[in-house]
Amino acid sequence: MSIKEVSRNKCFGGHVVKYEHGSDELNCDMKFNVFLPQQATKTKVPAIFFLSGLTCTEDNFIHKSGAMAEAAKHGIALIAPDTSPRGVSIEGDSDSWDCGTGAGFYVDATEEKWSKNYRMYSYIVEELYSIVTKQLPIDESRVSVMGHSMGGHGALTIHIKNPHKFKTASAFSPIANPINCPWGQKAFSNYLGSDKESWKQYDTVELLKASKNERMDILVDVGTADGFLEKELLIDQLKKTTQELGRESEWNIRYQSGYDHSYFFISTFIADHINHHATVLKSLEK
Amino acid sequence: MSIKEVSRNKCFGGHVVKYEHGSDELNCDMKFNVFLPQQATKTKVPAIFFLSGLTCTEDNFIHKSGAMAEAAKHGIALIAPDTSPRGVSIEGDSDSWDCGTGAGFYVDATEEKWSKNYRMYSYIVEELYSIVTKQLPIDESRVSVMGHSMGGHGALTIHIKNPHKFKTASAFSPIANPINCPWGQKAFSNYLGSDKESWKQYDTVELLKASKNERMDILVDVGTADGFLEKELLIDQLKKTTQELGRESEWNIRYQSGYDHSYFFISTFIADHINHHATVLKSLEK
Numbered sequence: 001m002s003i004k005e006v007s008r009n010k011c012f013g014g015h016v017v018k019y020e021h022g023s024d025e026l027n028c029d030m031k032f033n034v035f036l037p038q039q040a041t042k043t044k045v046p047a048i049f050f051l052s053g054l055t056c057t058e059d060n061f062i063h064k065s066g067a068m069a070e071a072a073k074h075g076i077a078l079i080a081p082d083t084s085p086r087g088v089s090i091e092g093d094s095d096s097w098d099c100g101t102g103a104g105f106y107v108d109a110t111e112e113k114w115s116k117n118y119r120m121y122s123y124i125v126e127e128l129y130s131i132v133t134k135q136l137p138i139d140e141s142r143v144s145v146m147g148h149s150m151g152g153h154g155a156l157t158i159h160i161k162n163p164h165k166f167k168t169a170s171a172f173s174p175i176a177n178p179i180n181c182p183w184g185q186k187a188f189s190n191y192l193g194s195d196k197e198s199w200k201q202y203d204t205v206e207l208l209k210a211s212k213n214e215r216m217d218i219l220v221d222v223g224t225a226d227g228f229l230e231k232e233l234l235i236d237q238l239k240k241t242t243q244e245l246g247r248e249s250e251w252n253i254r255y256q257s258g259y260d261h262s263y264f265f266i267s268t269f270i271a272d273h274i275n276h277h278a279t280v281l282k283s284l285e286k
Numbered sequence: 287m288s289i290k291e292v293s294r295n296k297c298f299g300g301h302v303v304k305y306e307h308g309s310d311e312l313n314c315d316m317k318f319n320v321f322l323p324q325q326a327t328k329t330k331v332p333a334i335f336f337l338s339g340l341t342c343t344e345d346n347f348i349h350k351s352g353a354m355a356e357a358a359k360h361g362i363a364l365i366a367p368d369t370s371p372r373g374v375s376i377e378g379d380s381d382s383w384d385c386g387t388g389a390g391f392y393v394d395a396t397e398e399k400w401s402k403n404y405r406m407y408s409y410i411v412e413e414l415y416s417i418v419t420k421q422l423p424i425d426e427s428r429v430s431v432m433g434h435s436m437g438g439h440g441a442l443t444i445h446i447k448n449p450h451k452f453k454t455a456s457a458f459s460p461i462a463n464p465i466n467c468p469w470g471q472k473a474f475s476n477y478l479g480s481d482k483e484s485w486k487q488y489d490t491v492e493l494l495k496a497s498k499n500e501r502m503d504i505l506v507d508v509g510t511a512d513g514f515l516e517k518e519l520l521i522d523q524l525k526k527t528t529q530e531l532g533r534e535s536e537w538n539i540r541y542q543s544g545y546d547h548s549y550f551f552i553s554t555f556i557a558d559h560i561n562h563h564a565t566v567l568k569s570l571e572k
Contacts, residue, residue, distance in 0.1 A: 010511065011550035066352035068553065225296065264297035267354065 003135055006031065012072035013038040016062055021131065025123040026085040027116055032128065033062045034136060039075035046142035046281040047077035047132065048274070049124065049166070051151030051158075053173075054183070055102045058082045061148075064263035070274040076281065079132055081124060083150070085117040099187050105178075106154030107202045109191035118191055121202070124154070125162055142281040146273055148172040148266055149228070150183070156204040156218070163213055168280040170219040170273045172266050173226055176238035177205040183232050205234075205241050216250040219276045221269045223259030289421055292317065298358035299324040302348055307417065311409040312371040313402055318414065319348045320422060325361035332428035332567040333363035333418065334560070335410065335452070337437030337444075339459075340469070341388045344368045347434075350549040356560040362567065365418055367410060369436070371403040385473050391464075392440030393488045395477035404477055407488070410440070411448055426451075428567040432559055434458040434552055435514070436469070442490040442504070449499055454566040456505040456559045458552050459512055462524035463491040469518050491520075491527050502536040505562045507555045509545030 006018040014037040023030045039045050048071070050061045061067065061080045071078050084104035090113060093100030104120035133140035145166040147155035152174025159169030178184020179199045188199045200206035222235050229235065235253065242251040259265040292304040300323040309316045325331050334357070336347045347353065347366045357364050370390035376399060379386030390406035410431075419426035431452040433441035438460025445455030464470020465485045474485045486492035508521050515521065521539065528537040545551040 009546055009548050009550040010509070010544045010554075012554050016550055063549070064349050066355060066553065068550075069352060069355070069557075223296070258296045260295055262295050263349070264295040264302055264354075267352065268296075268298045271355075 003131060011035065012068045014040065014068075014072055016068070018058070023085075023123060023127060025119045025127045026088075028085045028088050030082055030086065030123075031058050032082060033058045033080040034132065035062065035068050035071055035078040036137065037072050037075045037077060040077060040137040044137045044139035045075055045077050047079055047138045047144075048277050049079045049081070049143070049145040049155070051081065051106060051124065051145065051147030051154040052083050053147075053149030053151050054083070055097050056083050056151075057102070060263070064267065065270050066267040067270045067274060070271040074274065074278040076274065076278060077136070077138055079128070081128055084120065088117045090114060090117065098183050099190050103150065103187060105150055105184075105187040105191065105202070106158065107188070107191050110198070111191060111193050114191050120154075121158070125158055125165065129165060141286070142167065142284050144168045144277045144281060146170040146172075146277065147174070149233075149261065150175055152176075152220075153178055153184075153202075153204060157202055157207055159218070160204065160207045160211055160213060160216075161201075167284060168217055168277055170276050171221075172269070172273070173222045173228070173233055173261055174204065174220060174235070175233055177203060177234040179203045179206065180237070181232045181234055205237055208238075208241055208245065208247070216247065217280060218251050219273060220251065220253045221256055221265075221272070222254070223256050223261065223265050225258050226261045226265075228261055289417060297321065298354045300326065300354075300358055302354070304344070309371075309409060309413060311405045311413045312374075314371045314374050316368055316372065316409075317344050318368060319344045319366040320418065321348065321354050321357055321364040322423065323358050323361045323363060326363060326423040330423050330425035331361055331363050333365055333424045333430075334563050335365045335367070335429070335431040335441070337367065337392060337410065337431065337433030337440040338369050339433075339435030339437050340369070341383050342369050342437075343388070346549070350553065351556050352553045353556045353560060356557040360560065360564040362560065362564060363422070363424055365414070367414055370406065374403045376400060376403065384469050385476050389436065389473060391436055391470075391473040391477065391488070392444065393474070393477050396484070397477060397479050400477050406440075407444070411444055411451065415451060427572070428453065428570050430454045430563045430567060432456040432458075432563065433460070435519075435547065436461055438462075438506075439464055439470075439488075439490060443488050443493055445504070446490065446493045446497055446499060446502075447487075453570060454503055454563060456562050457507075458555070458559070459508045459514070459519055459547055460490065460506060460521070460524075461519055463489060463520040465489045465492065466523070467518045467520055491523055494524075494527055494531065494533070502533065503566060504537050505559060506537065506539045507542055507551075507559070508540070509542050509547065509551050511544050512547045512551075514547055
């Protein structure tokens with residue numbers, strides 16, 4: 001699958017490049033942004049996927065996070081995908097902001113209505129991963145994933161399920177237990193149907209309970225003034241699970257006093273997250 | 287004139303606060319954003335105004351520049367005003383993106399059609415300056431101004447004309463000689479009328495020629511891949527003027543290879559600009 005360059009802007013010595021491509025997984029054209037640090041002109045570089053939250057496109061993170069400052073210092077690429085299929089027409093896909101367009105939830109839909117297009121899990125893990133590691137100067141042995149809110153859920157679940165592809169994860173304000181919150185229940189009912197057992201494969205808390213993964217090393221930040229903290233994110237449930245499993249030391253879950261759900265919060269702690277990934281990815285350098 | 291808080295987000299230990307207020311200068315309601323660093327809870331802090339470019343609102347700089355990271359380190363506030371009066375209805379004010387709404391050009395209009403509202407020069411220099419120094423914890427002896435494109439023009443002209451209020455200036459991609467470029471000529475004809483002599487009071491190159499200012503200390507960055515460089519910004523004319531006047535050492539004009547006119551460019555060098563202002567403002571501390 002070939003990718004087409006849409007735009008290119010120099011930034012911190014490297015470039016932010018927007019690409020467009022036809023997606024086999026999603027049956028539509030998709031766009032994504034990449035920050036390629038200066039080092040990528042000479043050698044393959046490590047990369048962090050950033051999965052965005054509800055209503056976002058491939059642009060929000062690149063425009064608002066301030067991540068390139070720190071990524072450039074470490075010579076790390078950033079991959080910012082879109083959050084759902086685009087330009088497809090499915091009844092009801094634009095009726096609400098928390099299901100359908102802009103709300104793919106990083107699952108492979110099984111309900112017939114959505115299943116032809118809403119395959120964001122395989123799009124990220126297989127197709128886009130393959131595109132960036134084969135067609136861009138990205139070192140496939142040093143790739144990781146982070147995300148925000150719905151994308152924090154995506155990052156954590158994708159890492160736990162694919163630790164050999166995505167070597168570490170971090171999340172801002174993740175939807176940590178979607179099978180037990182309104183956003184997750186709405187999306188999973190629509191995309192996956194009524195069999196709640198099938199939902200567990202996309203739930204961080206459930207995956208963690210079932211996980212035989214080796215030692216994890218994960219950073220999670222959430223703001224104590226986040227309006228979604230109690231009802232949607234369920235970070236306490238995640239923290240409790242790590243404690244029950246004796247894996248508390250593998251999960252650095254930080255409650256940041258007074259911060260909310262916005263990119264002002266993300267920008268404040270993005271350097272910490274890039275540094276977390278840089279440490280893990282650097283240790284994998286051959 | 288009282289200001290009303292619209293929103294408040296914690297960011298880098300301080301807060302981004304959006305305010306709304308009725309403007310006497312502009313005869314309409316206006317909004318602006320302020321970043322107040324943590325230090326502002328205890329003491330008055332220095333502040334940098336950031337004047338934005340064509341089509342921008344009070345949000346672009348705050349969302350996209352990454353400036354808060356560096357401002358927080360120095361304990362400096364950032365003031366981000368809007369770029370024109372809002373919600374007024376003047377024939378033709380929405381016909382083009384380079385005159386009217388979003389394009390106030392930081393002048394006081396004298397043409398009758400615009401003169402009741404388009405007084406962005408006095409709005410910034412008098413009204414908003416007074417609001418922030420009297421109603422917010424801003425130290426009026428340590429205020430400066432920077433800007434981008436149209437706002438770079440605003441920052442440089444406002445500093446040269448008011449060095450005792452705005453102690454230093456810096457600019458990204460400023461429209462340095464608006465009386466000689468299409469953007470400036472269009473805006474100045476509309477706002478100031480056909481007497482070109484009156485335009486010179488808002489032209490950086492002309493103000494510099496006439497200036498009796500003491501030693502200046504100004505930083506200007508412009509990208510060599512900026513599509514507006516040759517026709518609209520006329521940075522070469524500014525550089526030539528500083529040389530002719532023997533003031534070259536007072537103007538650090540940097541041509542940044544490969545960068546364009548976007549916020550990706552601004553974000554790359556914003557830390558340098560904050561540091562420039564921090565040095566000057568720190569030297570004024572009592």
